[in-house]
Amino acid sequence: MAAVAGLSAPSRTTGTTGRLSDLLWRHPRLLLGLLLGPPLAWLGVVYLGSLAVFLSQSIFAIDDFSGLITYEPTLATYRQLFSDANLDIIVRTLSMAAVVTLASIVVAFPIAYYAARYARGGWKALFYLGVMLPLWSSYLVKIYAWKLILAKEGIVTWAFERLHLGWLLDAWLALPVIGGNSLSVSYTGTFLVFVYVWLPFMILPIQAALERVPGSLVEASADLGADPRQTFRHVLLPLALPGIVAGSIFTFSLTLGDYIIPQIIGSSRLFIGQAVYAQQGTAGNIPLAAAFTVVPIVIMAVYLWAARRMGAFNAL
């Protein structure tokens, strides 16, 4: 006791930092402002500002003769957006996004389900890394890998021939629309790469949703006489649905905005992203590029609104 009492009287923090600390303590709003100021200046002013300025150009139009933007509000650009050729692009992109999303769900579900319900300890970590590594691996390298795989002289052709199934691959490539000269210049190729690149974005939310389903629910369902198929259909699937919806937000949105994958693996027909790229670049039609950009934003806004109604956010 005596030893503790023998300490010198505490000296209090003084000086500039002490006074500044007092000031911030007395005015928590000031502290909040100082914390939020820099990030808000960056994101709210620089980023949102650029976004707003760019998108607002869609209400202007290019003058056909000079090629310059006429700064008068007009719906001409939007009329151009809904021309047949451009509508084709929008429909093509939307169909691809839908098919990619569906396929991702089918491939992702077993992985997520096994990881959430059966994998334990080291296996669980392995599964987690097994999804995280491809997720974070270089996007371009992943596309490049598929260029190697789908090339006419690549591993897929080789594998089909080894299995004496070369005729099957040829028959597939001979199909209209989804076929082509080789897989790497067909919609089938584009589709495969999209599914591959976005798959982790589907697995993770489904797994997160399934992790929250208590095992006792599955046991209770079995106890009440449901066979595994019924349990899956009536218990697991509804509970995993928010995860599926959340995952589909990623796969859908990412497919809508991508312009590199269809450019490298696919036919020469454009997707929205490529159209935006072409309009702002070679065509120099910034208003039309902006109008094209509005399409995925509107679609995703509707999608998010619907997802919210379904409770996909409450679950995450």
Added chain:
Amino acid sequence: MRSEHRAKAPFGLKLAAGLGLLFLHLPILLIFLYAFTTEEKSYRFPPPGLTLEWLAVTWGRADVWAALTLSLKVASLATAIALVLGTLCAAAVSRSAFFGREVVSLLVILPIALPGIITGIALRSAFSMADIPFSFFTIVLGHATFCIVVVYNNAVARFRRLSGSLVEASMDLGADGFQTFRYVILPNIGTSLLAGGMLAFALSFDEVIVTTFTAGQQSTLPIWMLQELIRPRQRPVTNVVAMIVVLVTLLPILAAFFLTRDGDSIAGGGK
């Protein structure tokens, strides 16, 4: 959920999960094989022979080195900026409920939620409108914008776990705001910041879409790759670069994984 006598996974499920994982990993593994192929003109499989020659050739390529250096510089600076801004944002959001808190969260996520092409073009047209020429800093600006969210997410999760009474205890014991930050908050969120920083670095190092619009004539490693993808010039060099990119991004991701996992187990042990 953790009953010991769980049913074993049905074979079909195991198979589907296993094939799914294989689907995720085989393409990346293939990159490693192709880095050593002797084939120069096509993507022939199986490779007619294996060689280390292209490693040496790539080593001597000045354009690859220049692109790699630029990418590392950009990623470092973008990560540093994202660390500061992301942490500030996370601190503000977690320390108090204020009006517009949801808006801030949304704003942080927006650059990564919107397709990269939108962010890219928006920044590009802003630069051209403000007469800012393309430079190292325009690339960094773009990257930092979408890296903030990675740091923010990691930091927010850790702030949430940081018990409010620790901060009060520190002040109670005589530490002012700055001392509390230095001695209590920073050590407790440190590993999550490191993890967030690692992921931000990997994200920036790999980014191509926004970079396309903010780089001008400069070439980061992903831009270099993209050009090779569109118009292949020397395929074997591209193969080697692809392998290097995989390795360079792999390390920070693994590090981030073990950093956050470690933190979790420590926190769990403390309970």
Added chain:
Amino acid sequence: MTAAVLFQSVSRHFGAVRAVDGVDLSIAEGEFFAMLGPSGSGKTTCLRLIAGFEQPTSGHIEIFGETAEGVPPYRRNVNTVFQDYALFPHLSILDNVAYGLMVKGVGKAERRRAAEEALAMVALPGYGARKPGQLSGGQRQRVALARALVNRPRVLLLDEPLGALDLKLREQMQEELKTLQKTLGLTFVFVTHDQGEALSMADRVAVFHDGKVRQVGTPEEIYRRPRSRFVADFVGSSNILSPALCAALGLGAGTASLRPEQISLGPATGDRIGLTGRAVSASFLGPVNRLTADCGGERIVAALPAGVALPAPGAEVTLSFDRSALHLMEDA
């Protein structure tokens, strides 16, 4: 003499919630002062007002004669033992204890010595190198205590410090805290919802309810002369005699409290008051047994020493108690 802590009509409102509502308090130097009340009664908010984590919405607080409003927690010579201990998980036990000295710029050797001595004082010598996660709940509690005391606070605030401990450890710590407080001569302000703890440890107790102080007094005063029905009920258990019965007994208008252990079985003698009724139930509790009786519509509970034969339910009983055991209360 200046009060260690003085509250003058202090209120703290959170929106429409009046967590603390017009509290007046004066805590003397060297006193072991308990704030007792159910959860949400405002006692913890009062503690936080003293520590500086909260600011009063209105009213005035003084700590040793100095105005406390607007003074940050780190400039108050007051330390807190937190309910969850709030030990820094990243620091060793020694660094935890030395933290307050470190931020005040005390030299390394000196703060190490002081921290080790503080640990010895709470019977944890040699634990300095461990991390908080490696300690049991009781040990962490002691570290939290050492960490606060090493700063030689003029007031030590304890927020339900024993709440997380099991019964046996709790009783031991009550003892130790009391001894420590007497040896150090410090002012302790102790928040608890456990009336037994408050009565056994404190020099004075303030009973909180709905953000207001209902009664302040020594444990004995609070127990013997509860000023209101709430206090009578919350501190120990009490029979509340109806106004009709009070009038019949010549006590005057109002209700009266009567502690069960003041009642004995058998007819009244001398100055004692007798009530007859019918036994409703009897339960065996060990050292004392409880008899519930219905005396003309009033339910009376008596605590009878072991060895007194308990009447069978339904049997006619006579209960008696001393007139001085009756205490007339202010509210109805």
